[in-house]
Amino acid sequence: MKNFNKILLLSLFSCFALPAFAQKASWIWYPGDFDIYMSNVMQNRRTERGSFFPVFWKMDSHYVLVDFHKEFNLSQAEEVKLFVEGTYNVKVDGQAILGFPKTINIPAGKHKLSLKVYSQGTVPAIFVQGKTVVSDESWLTTFEDKEWIDQSGKVSDKSGTTFVTAGSWNLTDPTKLPSQFKLPTKPLQAISRKKAETGTLYDFGKETFGFIKLHGLKGKGRASLYYGESPEEALSVDKCETLDHLDIDLAQKKDSIMPLSKAFRYVNYQANGNVSVDSVSMLYEYAPVTERGSFKSSDAELNKIYDVAKYTFHLNTREFFIDGIKRDRWVWSGDAYQSYLMNYYSFFDAPTVKRTLLAQRGKDPVTAHINTIMDYSFYWFLGIYDYYKFTGDQKFVQDIYPRMQSLMTYIDGRKNKNGLLEWMPGDWIFIDWADKLSKDGEVS
Known part of the structure; x- marks a missing residue:
């Protein structure tokens, strides 16, 4: 028992004696805003026969001006680095710091750090990294701080403001702005290729998703890519659902990656003029998930x-x-x-x-x-x-x-007199694609 107590005391002492390491910071924003922003970006990548194909419903956007703040009680002074997506100002204890500081020093004691960020085209976001002063989901945010200044120059309090905790995707690299977020990719080669009537048909072995990469493009003319789930679709240049055209004018060889991801198994590469290409591969785009469940049977x-x-x-x-x-x-x-x-x-x-x-x-x-x-x-x-x-x-x-x-x-507010729902203008009653199926009346 005595030995156990000694070990316990030594363990506790070791824990207290460890140096205080910097806490992990992440990019933060008004909750839900980056989710809405990225879903807009992702869903509007759809094309059909090279034409933009937008969604059928209303798309919302992010708040363009957001206030972030948090109170800290520091045992010692800290140097704090600031990374911001947008135009911003910084306040410590309500006092503005001139310019657009990248680094600030906060003295020991209790202090309130505030940043207000404006960004029209991307989501206002901040990344704050000190030893203990870090940006995370414990920060408070608002899109409407209800602050005003009276005739004496006194700034009001914010008692009428609704604050909510920040949102985050756990993006921990301060040098990569949230708007630059992309899923990872890895290079893959086609498992076979064969000459087609007017081009070359590449088979990537199974249905996949990503960006076609053309290696060693050279010449002047047009390179075309026709995608398909089957060889027949990829070879049907007039009917395949997705395609890419690239106008080339290159005296020296150059690699080119298609700007939009596509779903395919087969790719039909064709070119006119004197355009040539050394090879065709792909960058497979994927979500880095971890497999948690499995299934195996005797069948x-x-x-x-x-x-x-x-x-x-x-x-x-x-995403x-x-x-x-x-x-x-x-x-x-x-x-x-x-x-x-x-x-x-x-x-x-x-x-x-x-x-x-x-x-x-x-x-x-x-x-x-x-x-x-x-x-x-x-x-x-x-x-x-x-x-x-x-x-x-x-x-x-x-x-x-x-x-x-x-x-x-x-x-x-859309219930009928019986307290049930039925079609109203603007509703899509999606029960089945079958023709002549009545969609009138209450939905059960």
Whole structure:
């Protein structure tokens, strides 16, 4: 027992004697804003036959002016580095610091650090790194600080302001702005290629997603890429759903990566003029999830079905859960709800669930059902319910609760005299694609 006590005391002493290491900072923003911003970016990458194909519903945007602040009680003075996406000012204890400081010094004691950031084109965001003064989800934010100055020059308090805790995707590199966020990629080669009627058909072995890379392009003319799930689609230059054209005027060889990601297995490369290319490869884009669940049985075919389903699900796990990598590449609430359930078993990727729920909901005022589909609004509520059951993340439910209330208020205002829902102007009653199926009356 004496030896145990000695070991315990030594362990405690070692813990107290350890130096205080710098805490981990991350980029933060007004909660939900970056989720909305990135979903806008991602969903508007869809093209059809080279034309832009936008979503069918209202798209919200981020708040362009956001106030961030937090109070700290420092045992000693700290040097604090500031990284900001946007135009900003900095205050310590309400006193403005001139210019756009990259580094500030905060003395020991209790202090309040505040930054106000404006950014029209990207989400206002900050990254603060000191030894203990760091930006994280404990910071408070608002898009409307209700501050004013009276005739004497006295600044008002902010008693009428609603503050909420900051949002974050755990982006921990201060040199990479949030707006530069991209999923990782890795190079992959085609498993075969063969001459086609007017070009070369590349087979990448299975359905995949990413950016085609043309190596050693040279000459003057046009290089064209026709994508397909099958050889027939890729070879159908007049009917394939997605394609790329690149006008070339290069005296020296140069590599070129297509600007937009595509879903495909086969790629038909064609060129005119004197354009030549050394080789064609791809950058496979993926979400870096961790496999948590597995399945194996004595039935080889059933095992293969599971593996194909898991791979397909991983392809559709991107910045958000989408309905399909080729079409629509959109965040549909009904499709996402199925993804959540598969995700809890396969990857237990809670952050992507939260991002998807925030992106789907958007902002107030509510003017339509989610994706304009009545039952998709209810799938959204079910998604939050299941998320809480699987994770116990009470904070997320508390944070998103005001958006739940306003959506339910909208729904409540669309009930008929029997207290049930039926079609109203603006609603898409999505029951089935079948022709002549009546969609009139109350939805049960």
